[in-house]
Amino acid sequence: MFEGFLYIDQNSKIPKYQQVVDTIVSDIQVGIVKVGDRIPSINETSEEFFLSRDTVEKAYRILCRRGVIAAVRGKGFYVTSGNAPTGRRVLLVLNKLSDHKKAIYNSFVHNLDSDTSVDLHIHQSDSRILEKIIIENIGKYDHYVIMPHLLEETTQILAAINKIPKDRLLLLNRNLDGIHGTYGCVYEDFENDIYAALYTGIHQIRKYNKLVLVFPSESYYCAGIRRGFTRFCNEETFESEIIECTNDRRVTPGELYIVIEESDLVEVIKKAAAKSLKLGKNIGIIAYNDSPFKEILAGGISVLSTDFFQMGKTMAEMVRTYSREKVKNPFQLIMRNSV
Numbered sequence: 001m002f003e004g005f006l007y008i009d010q011n012s013k014i015p016k017y018q019q020v021v022d023t024i025v026s027d028i029q030v031g032i033v034k035v036g037d038r039i040p041s042i043n044e045t046s047e048e049f050f051l052s053r054d055t056v057e058k059a060y061r062i063l064c065r066r067g068v069i070a071a072v073r074g075k076g077f078y079v080t081s082g083n084a085p086t087g088r089r090v091l092l093v094l095n096k097l098s099d100h101k102k103a104i105y106n107s108f109v110h111n112l113d114s115d116t117s118v119d120l121h122i123h124q125s126d127s128r129i130l131e132k133i134i135i136e137n138i139g140k141y142d143h144y145v146i147m148p149h150l151l152e153e154t155t156q157i158l159a160a161i162n163k164i165p166k167d168r169l170l171l172l173n174r175n176l177d178g179i180h181g182t183y184g185c186v187y188e189d190f191e192n193d194i195y196a197a198l199y200t201g202i203h204q205i206r207k208y209n210k211l212v213l214v215f216p217s218e219s220y221y222c223a224g225i226r227r228g229f230t231r232f233c234n235e236e237t238f239e240s241e242i243i244e245c246t247n248d249r250r251v252t253p254g255e256l257y258i259v260i261e262e263s264d265l266v267e268v269i270k271k272a273a274a275k276s277l278k279l280g281k282n283i284g285i286i287a288y289n290d291s292p293f294k295e296i297l298a299g300g301i302s303v304l305s306t307d308f309f310q311m312g313k314t315m316a317e318m319v320r321t322y323s324r325e326k327v328k329n330p331f332q333l334i335m336r337n338s339v
Helices: 016-029 042-048 053-065 099-110 127-137 155-162 190-200 224-235 262-274 292-299 308-321
Strands: 069-072 076-079 089-094 117-122 143-146 169-173 184-187 210-214 239-243 255-259 283-288 302-306 326-328 331-334
Touching: 016 053, 042 053, 053 069, 089 099, 089 127, 099 117, 099 308, 127 143, 127 155, 143 308, 169 308, 184 308, 190 224, 190 302, 190 331, 210 224, 224 239, 255 262, 262 283, 262 292, 302 308
Parallel strands: 089 117, 089 143, 143 169, 169 184, 184 326, 210 239, 210 255, 255 283, 283 302
Antiparallel strands: 069 076, 302 331
16 A cells, blocks of 8 residues: 655646656655555556656656666556665766866766766767767666767767757757757857957957967867857957967967967977067967966966856756756956966
């Protein structure tokens, strides 16, 4: 006999199917419902609590997958575990573990509810690896948080992401064209971010004759960075150039370098030092994405950077509240001694 009860908050942001799951799990945890008890059928729960059949069916599927209940043919659903798992499960898939990705991860985990578990996977910007991770984990998690920085966006990876129920899907750091339905996203607006941020430092930037963007084309970095840089230079009539790397580059006085990769950052600093060029005086450097070592390297490197801690915090809030908004993350130019 089932002794539990359901409470459905019509005004809650938490989906009704998840409220059904949470209530049954809670009743088991406190002993109101015991192993062997039969729970109401899908139709009974649907009718008694004015829920759609699809909503209840979805909740029961989740409970069956977790091993909390089991369907007995011809008899209904029965509680099978007295140790029902608490909290929600999150699959977090990043492209790599750099310093700023670790900052996102730490902030994300820190701001989740204590009973939420996170499984971390890395896809190395390879669409085939990401596709495999998604396909192998469909239906196993309450939330899928995916950072879709890829060297190639294939039709197969878009199809795989579209298989994730949209009320469980959250994209991190960038949005993707071709994903259907209402899903959540905390994103950078790469083109407009760099364009607007450079304007905040235009007075210091104007002391340089030429702006050079070091942008590796064989990378996952968004092409919007190139477009925003080009727009800014064209509107302010800066002489500009976009190059792949700095290995064969001769640095000269009056140039300001905007570098994406840390290897190019170090290379420009070394070449400037070899010519006795002083950073922030006769040559400038702005790096992309802040990190602790950039605060102290060469007296402080100016950076164009999103707020990684805020990104993780906002994503955690979306998980906690089941929000499925599209939120632009803060981005700024932080001026230090290198400009």
